[in-house]
Amino acid sequence: MSYKKLLPATVAASLLAGASSAMAEPEISANVALTSDYRFRGISQSNEDIALQGGFDLAFDSGIYIGTWGSTVDFDSNDGFDGSLELDYYVGWSMETESGVGVDVGYLYYDYPGDEGAEGDYQEVYGSVSFWDVTLGMAYSDDYYGETEKFFYYYGDYSLGLGENLSLDFHVGYNDLDEDGGFLATDEGSYIDYSVGLTYSFLAVDWSLAYVGTDLDEEDVFGTEWGDDTVVFTVSKSM
Template sequence: MLNKKLLSATAAAVLLSGVSSAMAAPEISANVTLTSDYRFRGISQSNDDIAIQGGFDLGFDNGIYIGTWGSSVDFLTADGEGVDGSLELDYYVGWAMETESGVGIDVGYLYYDYPGDDGLEGDFQEIYGSVSFWDITLGIAYSDDYYAETEKFFYYSGDYSLGLGENLSLDLHIGYNDLDQDGGYLSDGADSYIDYSVGLTASYWAVDWSLAWVGTDLDGEEYFGLDDLVDDTLVFSVSKSM
């Protein structure tokens, strides 16, 4: 899940027509990633297996951006039945800027779509915001009806990136997942959990290489007996930006 419906066609047309006169031709970017395990907020979305991911973005001079991102997924229930198909598609629109003092601001809307749903109603929407200063980013996201129709959800996160050299950085992350309805999609009534990661990212040969230790404070009993999907694990990723 990186990311109910994205802005309607009418709303999007109004948004873009209202700003088109103020923006130059958009900057187009793309990315593709191969990862040993797709972890979203600490929980495996690929059944503890390899996933391929990629996305496209349009960025405008006034800070507005729109884009889409997708990943292969593999969700299993406790009895081994698959749900929500094999693909996640995210659609987003937002605005980002940096002040003269170097403080970055980013706000936006994100819709998570799972084509081919045949089990849980996985699709959901979020609004998000973050502020960045020095090498720290603090963020918050809110969903009015989170994954599997589990009511309200808040996500609070903190990230820190420390440069260790020209092409190497140490990346730290911690997130607090605040769930509604006695835990929402958790199995034992827990209503919150923490996710975290510690990783190294290196850029060589025009490719980004990442190795991260990713985990949560959940155990298998809190996630339908599926220990492997929430236990700490080492995740290796290779990414290319274009």
């Protein structure tokens, strides 16, 4: 087993052991979603098709949290990345000051257990600061998806409440790839992803409609429309 596969389990186990000995019983939450297209940083992970997603979290009073999340994926058997599942494991710490400023830092491991002949798994560290309705954050990977070396991600989110159960959400992200295009089909060194969405909570379910896209050309994404602008519909439930 590789070091990269051992690391997330080791980190999670050690932090969980320390958290359990020092804190009360954690709060447990879960989520499930069905989306018309799983878009990650603007690019389709489900071959522009429906994806089923879900996860659960343990949150401690100290701000430490541990969780896992999964989604069906479909990369159309591109260069050996032919798995049908993504599993994410993460551990982090978050807090909010009395003035409403929030901080969130953590470690995230992406696992693609069905890949054959390719190494899709990778790890990231991340951090963000939120104030008012704005979140500014970044993520860093020392060896990004497909063993494509260093990667930096910078993003900003803004959520505007339009009523008791309705919000308008904006997102923009800057993807800084390593030289020679990273995981892209061309030598494009960076790209921007963006989205604008409406989320309405009704019958204890969140209904979201988002316009999602990137500034990539089809040739950058292996001649596909995975990075083209599209409308994504998602139904999600938190428990």
